[in-house]
Amino acid sequence: MPVFTSTFKNVLLGSTIFWFLFTTSIPHAHEFSGFVGADTRLFPNSALYSGQEDHSSSFVIQPEYYHEFESGSSFTFVPFYRLDSADKQRTHFDIREFSFLWLQNNFELRLGVRKVFWGTTEVLHLVDIINQTDLVENVDTEDKLGQPMLNISFSRNWGVWDLYWLPYFREKTFIGTGGRLRSSAIVETDLTQYESSAKKWHSDWALRYSHSFSDWDIGLSQFIGTSRDPSFIDGKNSDGTIVKIPRYEQIRQTSLDLSFVSGQWLWKGESLYRSGQGNDDYFAWTGGFEYTLARIWDSQMDLGVIGEWMFDTRGDNANTPFENDLAGGLRFSLNDAASTEALFSWTQDINSQARYLFLEARRRIGENLLLTTEFRAFLNQPSEDFLFEQRADEIINIELAYYF
Amino acid sequence: MKLIVCISTLLSLIIFNPSSGFSESSEEKGLAIAQEDDKRDNGFKDFTASMVMVLKNRQGEESSRNIKNKTLEVENDGDKSLSIFERPRDVKGTALLNYTHKTGSDDQWLYLPALKRVKRISSANKSGSFMGSEFAFEDITSQEVEKYTYKWIRDEEYQNEKCFVFERYPAYKNSGYTRQVVWLDKKNYKVVRIEFYDRKNTSLKTLTQSNFKQYLGKYWYPGTMYMENHQTGKSTLITWKNYKFNNGLGEKDFNKNSLKRAR
Numbered sequence: 001m002p003v004f005t006s007t008f009k010n011v012l013l014g015s016t017i018f019w020f021l022f023t024t025s026i027p028h029a030h031e032f033s034g035f036v037g038a039d040t041r042l043f044p045n046s047a048l049y050s051g052q053e054d055h056s057s058s059f060v061i062q063p064e065y066y067h068e069f070e071s072g073s074s075f076t077f078v079p080f081y082r083l084d085s086a087d088k089q090r091t092h093f094d095i096r097e098f099s100f101l102w103l104q105n106n107f108e109l110r111l112g113v114r115k116v117f118w119g120t121t122e123v124l125h126l127v128d129i130i131n132q133t134d135l136v137e138n139v140d141t142e143d144k145l146g147q148p149m150l151n152i153s154f155s156r157n158w159g160v161w162d163l164y165w166l167p168y169f170r171e172k173t174f175i176g177t178g179g180r181l182r183s184s185a186i187v188e189t190d191l192t193q194y195e196s197s198a199k200k201w202h203s204d205w206a207l208r209y210s211h212s213f214s215d216w217d218i219g220l221s222q223f224i225g226t227s228r229d230p231s232f233i234d235g236k237n238s239d240g241t242i243v244k245i246p247r248y249e250q251i252r253q254t255s256l257d258l259s260f261v262s263g264q265w266l267w268k269g270e271s272l273y274r275s276g277q278g279n280d281d282y283f284a285w286t287g288g289f290e291y292t293l294a295r296i297w298d299s300q301m302d303l304g305v306i307g308e309w310m311f312d313t314r315g316d317n318a319n320t321p322f323e324n325d326l327a328g329g330l331r332f333s334l335n336d337a338a339s340t341e342a343l344f345s346w347t348q349d350i351n352s353q354a355r356y357l358f359l360e361a362r363r364r365i366g367e368n369l370l371l372t373t374e375f376r377a378f379l380n381q382p383s384e385d386f387l388f389e390q391r392a393d394e395i396i397n398i399e400l401a402y403y404f
Numbered sequence: 405m406k407l408i409v410c411i412s413t414l415l416s417l418i419i420f421n422p423s424s425g426f427s428e429s430s431e432e433k434g435l436a437i438a439q440e441d442d443k444r445d446n447g448f449k450d451f452t453a454s455m456v457m458v459l460k461n462r463q464g465e466e467s468s469r470n471i472k473n474k475t476l477e478v479e480n481d482g483d484k485s486l487s488i489f490e491r492p493r494d495v496k497g498t499a500l501l502n503y504t505h506k507t508g509s510d511d512q513w514l515y516l517p518a519l520k521r522v523k524r525i526s527s528a529n530k531s532g533s534f535m536g537s538e539f540a541f542e543d544i545t546s547q548e549v550e551k552y553t554y555k556w557i558r559d560e561e562y563q564n565e566k567c568f569v570f571e572r573y574p575a576y577k578n579s580g581y582t583r584q585v586v587w588l589d590k591k592n593y594k595v596v597r598i599e600f601y602d603r604k605n606t607s608l609k610t611l612t613q614s615n616f617k618q619y620l621g622k623y624w625y626p627g628t629m630y631m632e633n634h635q636t637g638k639s640t641l642i643t644w645k646n647y648k649f650n651n652g653l654g655e656k657d658f659n660k661n662s663l664k665r666a667r
Contacts, residue, residue: 031667035494103665115520155659211662261524264526266524292532294531295527295532336536339535364494367492
């Protein structure tokens, strides 16, 4: 009995110390969070290219460690790993973030691997250029690879200035032989070419001025360096297979993004002027509106109506599917305990019958699980369209993730 | 002659300006109460606090949200606030920056941590639900005198406290309410109860606030806020913790850069 009591005491003491160490609210503390998930991808149509499968599953993990110092400066580490059953290229590791933020009275210095987003529109993220797209993750281009950088930011009453030095280039990830949502010839990243002899070690620079005043938010940016979008050269790999070889050119890009709010209307636009990509300079822009209605049909539900137009002066030569397209979307937020949300969008090519349908719905289960389903379809793609070779790749993606 | 001027001045005061003392209208009394309430709330400079919000549906199923809050008082305008979501975990790091204005619509930006994106959002939909709770955006943003017109109704005792009972009518567009009936305790100007009436003027919700604590020897803040929806049977209980004043916060803690690094 005394033995039991002393053990019990130790346990009690131990747990008290543990309790004190880990639950006392220290303002500059360690934080551990993130998610693990599993997904399954179903392709109702049979694959067009050999090696592709009609079904795949994958596992993903993205933990996050955050430490804030007493000064307000902080350290963040976010590794990422995905294991995919069908596509070797989709099985990949990345450091999404490994960065120090040095907080000073007059400026912020951010050093390390980070992610930065620029832009205002919903369908196409035109001016966003700092981070490379992790395309194997999702064709929506919203997943990004961690970018090594030194960023100094000055925030004043009349706006924020950001200067970026990007000393190392990240190559875009491309879907491999086993994966769907690719062209017939795969992109061979072993043969990647660069315009600059420094290749991946070319120093890229960016400068951005952003400001909010009354109902306006504007961002004016200049980027000089390696294009995040490669041009493609037809070639053969060591096996003699026909492949696409990515070539990264040196570009200069000036861009403007803005949003204007007026009552329930939110107007937004992005435009860019780029030189160095291909032989001709080009303009591209996208813009539109988002109109939000609260408590529709006497319920808690909010409805957002989205309309956007995308245009690229390169027309069909553009390495984007959105050279002259209109998109319409509806976003339902149920505002229930499970935070149920659904987004439906329809993107229509103005010059052809090509259209692209997208549906995403998400719902929380309990406190920590999130169920997301996505459906994408590329319809009526004419043979000259950017997405023609993906015409059979209608996809249903179901993901269940545990957030901790 | 002087006497005549005097009398006529007095007469004109009584006839044309009844507010000058003798008979205050219910509207003027209501406004005066609101102004006094606002005056007593002035000068807190800044505070930080955290809240736990428990949502309960008609079946009694519960779901909770944890939110950290920072507020900065702005002279001659509405407050600036930053709300940082901690739970549920899938929205952890999402943050809302709000600039309240005495007149005109508020400015709001939402930070989405997965995309690292700051998004301007329309603040016009004040009646929209905050995080799926029974609190609408218009219930949780800073309450400025100019946002309503007022009418004093009566004085009465509510839970052993002498209270003013007054109605206020939203003076801004897109409110979900026609009117609110407010119980304000006469001694410390604590809002202890609000009844909300929807656009059809039927009873919608009741807010009761309790566990008040006095901070800096002056300001009374509720520890719990309980909102009950009479039409749906759902309710939301907010519990406030860790109120801290005089953190030395400034404008630079409420801009887009600070929104991006908010934790």
